[in-house]
Amino acid sequence: MNIRLGLRGQLLAVLALLVLLVLAVAFALWRGEESNRRQVIAHSNAAMLALAKDNLQRRGEQLAGQFAKSVAVPMASADVARIAVVTRATLHQPDVEYVIVYDQQGRILDDGGDGSHVGQPMVDPLADAALAASALKLQWTDNLLDVSAPVLGDGRRLGGVRVGLVNNKPSAAQARILAPLNVHLHEASAQHRRWLAIALAGLLLTSALAVYVLERRILAPIRALAHTMEEREPDQEKAVVIDTARADEIGDLFRAFSRMSAGVARHDREIRRMAYTDPLTGLSNRLAFREALDDRLLTLHANSGELALLFIDLDDFKRVNDTLGHEVGDDVLSQLSVRVRVALESHGAKGSEIARFGGDEFIVLFLGDDIRATSARLAEALIEEIQRPLVLQGKQVFLGASVGITLFPFDASNAGQLLKNADIAMYQAKVAGKNCYRFYSRAMDQAVERRVQLEQELRGAWERGELTVLYQPIFHLTDGRITGAEALLRWQHPRLGMVPPSVFIEVAEQSGLIEVLGRHVLETACHDAAQWSQAAGAKPFVSVNISPRQLRSGELPDVVGHSLKTSGLLPQQLHLELTETAVLSDEAQASALLSRVRATGVKVWLDDFGTGFSGLSHLRRVPVDGVKIDRSFVADVLRDPDDLALTTAIIAMAHSLGITVVAEGIETEGQYAILRERGCDQGQGFWLGRPMSADDLARKFQDAPIS
Incomplete structure (x- = not known):
């Protein structure tokens, strides 16, 4: 019994292997690297913090106690000079940030400075607790330790001293404690790197195998198929023959493409016709006209030349739909599109384009010399053709048209602006009484801007x-x-x-x-x-x-x-x-x-x-x-x-x-x-x-x- 391992099975097998390998590597990395890193960080921080704090506290207690004893006699005898000597000696001790000698009321007797604070009360946040303490008082703020001790003499309290110590760097003892941890971290990292290298090597080998399989069994045949389809001409009616002896999904795909090529050849032209043609009049639609206009402008920019756009809007066309119905209105549009084509042919407008822009709007692209005069004659001919009576349901119907004209390169150099200008000129023809044509002028832009401004100001008036x-x-x-x-x-x-x-x-x-x-x-x-x-x-x-x-x-x-x-x-x-x-x-x-x-x-x-x-x-x-x-x-x-x-x-x-x-x-x-x-x-x-x-x-x- 032959078992067919299709393309899907091959892909699933390779992907499953890759997933399992990635999971194994990720699990090993997570169990090793993350565990070691957390342990090292936790041990290091805990050891450093405990050791630094303990050493700083012991040193602060010793230093503050010794400082209090040293200034007791000078304070009892009010020997300011001696107090200053002891204060400065203490201030120059390692890790000491500040020293303060104060009396019973909390006034500063000496701080080892220039004397500007002598006689002033202590106002820092730790002062009240230090003044109230009857024995050694330790207060922490971030990395700073404040140790205060009372000064006693003749059986009474003369005042107190404060010593501020900062813990900026680990001591030699702390370094000795961290040394084994550093060795442990290094060994663990080396071990993890070895495991990672092994895992990555396996992953690379597996990936290479997967790439080879994909390239040999999937990508190469698909590229060959794509190359064959690219050689097919867009309007080729004959189907492309693709043959393969493979018995998997790629073979099925090749045979399906062979059958589809016949349908593609048959439908290409129909799809393009539907996408670029107005179904009612058979004229080009807005999309096709815009592409044609862009192409013409590129040519004219390179070779120079003149071009006119004529924007045609039927006057009072809504009256036809309202009174005779939309089916009659569609018949009107079909008849008028024929008349517009006839007018263009009678004027020898070679290479011109005509499109239905939507509703009752048509637009004409016209090339020629002395473009202003020839486009004016064409506009007159179009209006005359549209004015001729139409026979609809046994009745004569009369319509007119307003035409706006804009010229390249005189009015604008790009398609979007030309279309906008033609629309503005058509609107001015409507304002002028309809059934006429108007050329675009820059003054029309100003008129449109004034109208927009007037509308904005009318709101809320x-x-x-x-x-x-x-x-x-x-x-x-x-x-x-x-x-x-x-x-x-x-x-x-x-x-x-x-x-x-x-x-x-x-x-x-x-x-x-x-x-x-x-x-x-x-x-x-x-x-x-x-x-x-x-x-x-x-x-x-x-x-x-x-x-x-x-x-x-x-x-x-x-x-x-x-x-x-x-x-x-x-x-x-x-x-x-x-x-x-x-x-x-x-x-x-x-x-x-x-x-x-x-x-x-x-x-x-x-x-x-x-x-x-x-x-x-x-x-x-x-x-x-x-x-x-x-x-x-x-x-x-x-x-x-x-x-x-x-x-x-x-x-x-x-x-x-x-x-x-x-x-x-x-x-x-x-x-x-x-x-x-x-x-x-x-x-x-x-x-x-x-x-x-x-x-x-x-x-x-x-x-x-x-x-």
Whole structure:
């Protein structure tokens, strides 16, 4: 019967031998070296300590006793000179650190020094015990021994002496005692070294055997296998044939690699495609584009040349997903990726790269001469291609694109900074009105930094008292009677002065601060409006702007209810203003939330009406009580017949639906007159009244006549 000792058995056998040998060596070292070391240290320390202490005590007793007898007669006769002679003689004895002669009250008579302490009391920690002792007194502090002895004369105590001895080095007797220990330690160490040498020799021999076995039976075959696999080309489709006659695990491994090579050849290209390709559009993904950009930059650094990055972001793409669904949105992205490729080919952009960066973002790497002019033409072509209508589910859909452009080597020299610059330029194209392109400039970095700084300073501005709520009065146009006011947030910055709302409201909206600020404004406006009243007890209203973020959060009904409850304001006195785009971003949710709010008695107005995508037809589906004609129409109502016609149509259509119409931005008497003539219900603007504080508005309500 043949027993197969496989690779695992061989390894286990060698490892077991090594472990047993290491344990044996460790045990021998521990039992020998550690035991001897502890014994030597213990014996040496004990002998040294006992001998040194015993010798020092005996010497201290003898020296202090002799010292006390020697100064007894001089102390009795007050012979200061003789006391000094005896003191100095004692001080010069070996191991003596100090000597003190003192009287019955503990005053120093002599200490062998320059006399500066004579007559002063002893104040060291050992003094009290020495003064109180009636016989020899020994006190230890570390390596110092203090021995005190009373001085007697004529049958009475005259004072005392103290001798301080230090034990700095072992005596000859101590050295003789330690000599046998040193011999013993040396012999033990030699014996241990011999044993260690024998153990290490055995360990080395065993290790050598283990290395030989590992090298011959494991490492050499594995290296041969690795070398064979390295010779295989990455895109080689033919499997590598590996043959072996071994009957152990290494043989099994070789045969497994032979089978796997066929699968590796087949899957390599597919794995790379999945890792570097966007599955929706078939374009390169972010990872593949970054590698391509790095390679191009290395080449350009070496050979010089120019490069442009175009960062493309679709305008209002979210509207497609929200209204038509995400599957249609994916179809849009697929069609637009084809259009971008077509635009590149039509401009002869050889060697260009295009990638989907994520979401609705695409990025193009473009090489060429006169790079600024050619990239501008390419951006225009891309925008034109994207603007062409898309047919989705039998309907035409129109989209635009904002394009940011950055140039190498003019704007940056590394990939990370170029991508950042292109993103910044794209954002500036959005700010400029969308559906256009912008080149990166260093001023854009400053603008981004200013925006970040403004966001940081806006945080906490309410708590610091920099933000205030002002109110612009709203009037009936038929009789000129004040009927309510719009709450307006203003920021008085300590360094920048009055920051325009168009600046900081956008920052608050993008950073999410608008939700907190909006809640503060709503609560403040409700509290202030609850204090307003007109003659005969009429209750004016206050209108508060609600941001799209506040509407999307879904908490608007609860926030409004809390503000009304804490302020005591009647629901019919509160009007909420929302823009068309805020409502239409998710019309179903907006309708549900606004219906809950209106059910409590709060009124809802559409602000900036006429500037969105909705048209008048949405007034039938969104529960609103009023619309505010945008100031852009009111500004040209006297000069532009089209604006006048549109304004008149809005008023007529809203009235047919039972909706109140408010005009904002009335700045001249002519605008006021024509809006009143066309039947506009209410209006506001600088000609009628500028924003003011809550107290000033309260007085204006009291002074207003009642028709």
